[in-house]
Amino acid sequence: MNVIGAAFFVLGVVFNVMGNIGVLLFPDSYSRLQASSTCGTTSILSFFIGCMFITGWGPMFGRILVITLFFFVTSPISAHIIARFAWKSGAVPWRRVSREPSDG
Amino acid sequence: MLLWVIRFMVVSLVVSMVRVVIGPTVADRMIGLNLVAAQTLGLLVLISVSMERSVYLDVALVYDIFGFLGILVMARYFSEKKGEL
Numbered sequence: 111m112n113v114i115g116a117a118f119f120v121l122g123v124v125f126n127v128m129g130n131i132g133v134l135l136f137p138d139s140y141s142r143l144q145a146s147s148t149c150g151t152t153s154i155l156s157f158f159i160g161c162m163f164i165t166g167w168g169p170m171f172g173r174i175l176v177i178t179l180f181f182f183v184t185s186p187i188s189a190h191i192i193a194r195f196a197w198k199s200g201a202v203p204w205r206r207v208s209r210e211p212s213d214g
Numbered sequence: 215m216l217l218w219v220i221r222f223m224v225v226s227l228v229v230s231m232v233r234v235v236i237g238p239t240v241a242d243r244m245i246g247l248n249l250v251a252a253q254t255l256g257l258l259v260l261i262s263v264s265m266e267r268s269v270y271l272d273v274a275l276v277y278d279i280f281g282f283l284g285i286l287v288m289a290r291y292f293s294e295k296k297g298e299l
Contacts, residue, residue: 147248
């Protein structure tokens with residue numbers, strides 16, 4: 111039981127590192143939003159599932175389950191709200207083709 | 215095991231705050247803030263499981279609700295001030 115929890119923790123750490131690299135290095139608001147939303151949902155859900163395997167059946171399991179369900183609902187909604195805000199405020203999506211004439 | 219994951223999450227929180235500080239537009243800062251709120255939620259749950267105190271889980275649930283409401287309120291507030299940014 112404890113080995114499965116450790117595997118989920120390692121998975122969450124890997125997803126978290128990838129998401130942070132993406133948020134720091136991507137050139138655009140929309141691609142950064144994709145990295146941030148994916149990193150948040152997958153890594154935090156992996157951590158929660160690992161915590162469920164460590165605590166076992168009990169009152170803490172139920173509370174972590176409620177937090178997991180609420181986070182699983184609200185995280186894509188907040189990502190969608192930020193994307194709609196960026197689109198309405200006039201952020202232009204990044205394209206490689208439109209950047210080449212300005213370079214040369 | 216849990217202690218090292220908690221230390222990693224603290225370092226990751228500091229790295230995620232970089233995007234909040236250097237973000238060129240308001241949407242970039244909101245993206246960074248969303249990531250920081252999610253990682254703080256995970257950190258609270260990890261601390262609660264590590265110390266075996268269920269009080270922090272209630273704090274984590276309320277923090278989750280207020281993080282979501284904060285993003286909602288910020289999006290509505292800044293979309294009203296579109297010309298001033």
